[in-house]
Amino acid sequence: MSNEYTLDAIDREILFQLQQDGRLTNVELARRVGLTPPPCLRRVKRLEEAGVISGYRATVNHELLGGGLEVIVSIEVSVSDLKTLEELEKTIAAYDEVVEFRRLFATPDYHLRVLVADYAAYEAFQTGKIIGIPGVARVISQPTMKKIKVLD
Incomplete structure (x- = not known):
C-alpha cells in the first residue's frame, strides 16, 4: 500500500496559497483557487485528514x-x-x-x-x-x- 496522496491542480493551488498565507479565510482561499467556499473547505479538510497539510504555524522574525x-x-x-x-x-x-x-x-x-x-x-x-x-x-x-x- 502506497503512502502517496494524489493531488490535482486545485489541490496543488490550495497548498501553494496556504503556504504563502496560512491565515487565508476559506472564502478568500476559494476565490483564489476558483471554487466556491464549501468544496474548497472540503478539499482543505481532506488534505488535513490525509496528513498532506500537517499543521499551521507563525513565521517568526x-x-x-x-x-x-x-x-x-x-x-x-x-x-x-x-x-x-x-x-x-x-x-x-x-x-x-x-x-x-x-x-x-x-x-x-x-x-x-x-x-x-x-x-x-x-x-x-x-x-x-x-x-x-x-x-x-x-x-x-x-x-x-x-x-x-x-x-x-
Missing part, C-alpha cells in the same frame, strides 16, 4: 528576538552505540538555539540550524553545549551569509 546569527552546524560522531546516539539527540534537541536538527545517512552524521544573537553567543553555545557531549568527534560551523529561499 528571529532577528527581532535576538537571533540575528544563523549558523549551519555539521556534527560527526565517534560512536555507534544506540544509547549514546539517543542521548546525544535528546540533549541537542532540547537546546532552544537549535531550530532544525536532522540525522543524515552519510558524513556528517547530523545537521543543525542554530540561531543566536551574535558570534560570541555562538561560541558560548558551541563550547558550552556541543563540545563535550559524549560521542561528538567533530563540529563544523558555517555562519549564514544570506537567506535566498526559505520554505518555512
